[in-house]
Amino acid sequence: MGETTHSLSDKRYRSISDSVYKIVTLALCSMSFVFIIILLIVLFHASLASIVVNGLRFFTTTTWNPAINSKVISVDGFSAMWGANYGMLVFFVGTLGSSILALLVGVPVGVGIALFISEFGPKRLDGPITLLLQLMAGIPSVIFGFWGILILSPWIRKFFAPALGKYLFFIPIFSGQVYSSGFLSSGFILALMIIPIIASISRDAMAQTPVLLKEGGRALGLTDWEISRKIVIPYARQGIIGGSILGLGRALGETMAVALVCGGADFLPKTMFYPINTLSAFIVTSLDSAFTDPSGMYVAALGELALVLLAITMIVNISARLLVSKGFLSNPENVVQV
Amino acid sequence: MAQVETPQEKRKLVEIRGPRNFRSRVLTDKIAKTACLGVILVAFYPFADILYLFILNGVRSISWARLTENTVGGNSLGGGGLSNALEGSLFLIGLSALIVVPIGVFGGVYLAEFSNNNWISKVSRFTADILAGVPSIVLGYVGFSLLVLYFGWGFSAMAAAITLAVLMFPYILRTTELALRRVPESIREGALALGSNKTSIINRLTLRFALPGILTGVLLAISISVGETAPLIYTASFSNYATTQLFHSPVGYLTYMVFVFSQIPTSEAHALAYLASLLLVLIVLAINLASRVGLRRLTKPLESEG
Numbered sequence: 001m002g003e004t005t006h007s008l009s010d011k012r013y014r015s016i017s018d019s020v021y022k023i024v025t026l027a028l029c030s031m032s033f034v035f036i037i038i039l040l041i042v043l044f045h046a047s048l049a050s051i052v053v054n055g056l057r058f059f060t061t062t063t064w065n066p067a068i069n070s071k072v073i074s075v076d077g078f079s080a081m082w083g084a085n086y087g088m089l090v091f092f093v094g095t096l097g098s099s100i101l102a103l104l105v106g107v108p109v110g111v112g113i114a115l116f117i118s119e120f121g122p123k124r125l126d127g128p129i130t131l132l133l134q135l136m137a138g139i140p141s142v143i144f145g146f147w148g149i150l151i152l153s154p155w156i157r158k159f160f161a162p163a164l165g166k167y168l169f170f171i172p173i174f175s176g177q178v179y180s181s182g183f184l185s186s187g188f189i190l191a192l193m194i195i196p197i198i199a200s201i202s203r204d205a206m207a208q209t210p211v212l213l214k215e216g217g218r219a220l221g222l223t224d225w226e227i228s229r230k231i232v233i234p235y236a237r238q239g240i241i242g243g244s245i246l247g248l249g250r251a252l253g254e255t256m257a258v259a260l261v262c263g264g265a266d267f268l269p270k271t272m273f274y275p276i277n278t279l280s281a282f283i284v285t286s287l288d289s290a291f292t293d294p295s296g297m298y299v300a301a302l303g304e305l306a307l308v309l310l311a312i313t314m315i316v317n318i319s320a321r322l323l324v325s326k327g328f329l330s331n332p333e334n335v336v337q338v
Numbered sequence: 339m340a341q342v343e344t345p346q347e348k349r350k351l352v353e354i355r356g357p358r359n360f361r362s363r364v365l366t367d368k369i370a371k372t373a374c375l376g377v378i379l380v381a382f383y384p385f386a387d388i389l390y391l392f393i394l395n396g397v398r399s400i401s402w403a404r405l406t407e408n409t410v411g412g413n414s415l416g417g418g419g420l421s422n423a424l425e426g427s428l429f430l431i432g433l434s435a436l437i438v439v440p441i442g443v444f445g446g447v448y449l450a451e452f453s454n455n456n457w458i459s460k461v462s463r464f465t466a467d468i469l470a471g472v473p474s475i476v477l478g479y480v481g482f483s484l485l486v487l488y489f490g491w492g493f494s495a496m497a498a499a500i501t502l503a504v505l506m507f508p509y510i511l512r513t514t515e516l517a518l519r520r521v522p523e524s525i526r527e528g529a530l531a532l533g534s535n536k537t538s539i540i541n542r543l544t545l546r547f548a549l550p551g552i553l554t555g556v557l558l559a560i561s562i563s564v565g566e567t568a569p570l571i572y573t574a575s576f577s578n579y580a581t582t583q584l585f586h587s588p589v590g591y592l593t594y595m596v597f598v599f600s601q602i603p604t605s606e607a608h609a610l611a612y613l614a615s616l617l618l619v620l621i622v623l624a625i626n627l628a629s630r631v632g633l634r635r636l637t638k639p640l641e642s643e644g
Contacts, residue, residue, distance in 0.1 A: 025444045025452060026458065028442075029445035029446070032508060039472065112377035113377060121374075134626065134630050138561055138623070139385070142618075143596060145596075146611065229370075249471050252473070260601070280568070299483075316471075317471035
């Protein structure tokens with residue numbers, strides 16, 4: 001009899017432990033949702049002063065002048081500096097411009113690498129090249145930036161930009177004064193950092209091309225390149241586009257490498273050789289100066305920059321996931337740091 | 339046959355047959371293949387150069403003093419050693435892993451074992467993907483605003499570790515789910531037939547079978563956070579002295595030394611930046627190599643493992 005009661009209570013204990021386990025893990029699993037909500041609330045709360053006081057000027061002006069030496073006044077219930085103006089246009093243009101340049105360089109290169117892995121190259125090179133891509137994706141962004149200072153920026157100043165200026169002088173954006181870091185170096189560094197993600201997602205998509213289609217192309221007498229261009233790339237289009245958009249999302253948010261090679265401009269670029277500044281690079285380099293503002297408006301304005309950056313990257317990432325229904329984007333092998 | 343061709347099909351056929359002769363098509367093929375090979379060299383040259391540059395210069399800057407002394411100067415001068423930063427990096431990584439591993443792993447348990455693909459798990463996966471795409475500097479600002487200022491923790495190890503934990507969470511969650519889903523259903527069914535309940539099936543069987551895969555995800559997340567700089571600038575600041583305090587005391591870390599000392603044009607500062615880069619590259623490459631090999635085994639079809 002004792003046996004029976006024991007096993008009965010044991011059963012009850014067991015089902016309770018199952019439901020407790022389920023509820024606890026459910027709570028932990030929904031943390032990703034909770035984190036996103038906290039993120040939005042905190043950012044909105046922190047930047048409220050800037051949103052109210054700066055209004056539309058934040059999006060339409062190019063001057064970032066905290067006016068820390070003037071006097072504190074009260075605007076709409078928030079304290080601000082008299083004569084201060086916060087406009088993010090310079091950083092916004094720099095972020096978009098450098099990311100688009102990175103895509104222009106990174107997509108052809110990434111797709112080329114994917115084609116080499118899945119179509120042209122010998123099979124035994126597939127594993128090593130993929131591993132190299134993954135290791136490259138793991139290099140910390142600040143190290144890319146250090147390399148940019150040491151090697152890339154000097155190379156652009158001495159050779160690449162002068163060559164562009166010499167042969168493409170008739171295009172206005174390739175002329176005039178050459179600065180050592182700026183648009184070109186930021187775009188190239190970003191391209192290097194997004195090539196692994198574009199290449200590995202494109203490769204995954206290309207690998208799903210049905211062999212029958214490729215054999216059909218071969219039977220028609222197509223060359224390897226014709227098979228790739230007419231069959232493999234169209235078939236993998238969705239994955240290539242999705243990978244490129246994810247790469248764009250990463251380029252938009254990339255911080256340290258760009259902070260080191262962008263040149264820290266506070267004016268709009270006129271040519272490809274100008275220094276620039278981006279939302280993320282400006283946020284990360286401005287914390288010290290933000291503390292010198294007695295009204296606290298500077299910190300709030302940085303928060304609004306972060307909010308804008310979050311909005312852009314979220315739109316880009318969500319659209320990548322809506323566009324691409326297949327599972328490539330969530331493959332943890334393609335995980336790269338942001 | 340020719341009658342059923344729509345104009346589009348006709349155009350496609352002409353495109354495939356092509357008016358060009360065979361030789362030019364072969365030439366195009368060769369050019370395309372060479373271009374792809376060239377593109378690979380262009381993409382990997384910088385990577386090789388980074389390894390060469392930082393390993394060479396990093397090894398040259400190795401000295402006992404630089405490895406064991408604290409940093410002197412900081413923002414303007416830069417000298418001394420980097421033991422404070424090395425210790426700080428390890429401290430932050432350990433602390434953040436301690437916070438995030440239980441949350442991420444047991445969150446993954448829900449996704450794989452309890453959810454049955456319900457709407458909660460779909461929302462959770464979607465938001466995890468979104469969270470993985472949030473720029474780290476945004477996480478840094480939020481950590482700064484909430485933990486450093488609002489909670490009043492100041493620049494501190496705890497604020498930095500929690501920020502890093504949020505950054506690592508989606509990776510650990512998703513790899514844990516993947517690892518658990520790869521444990522064969524027959525193992526669960528067998529245990530169920532023997533009268534086990536879900537709790538003990540998960541704790542005693544599936545989690546153990548999935549352990550290598552879970553460790554892989556944890557390692558990958560750690561290697562990502564080792565290389566982070568932006569969120570730490572906003573939450574840990576920097577300190578020339580090693581600390582074990584959780585609150586109200588800034589912490590040093592290696593990536594900060596690379597960021598700041600690479601911009602100071604003295605040879606001593608650059609030597610420290612090189613040494614910090616070498617340590618970072620070695621740590622990250624070692625972890626990545628180990629975890630990628632593990633992950634590759636994880637995503638292979640199950641039959642190959644027997």
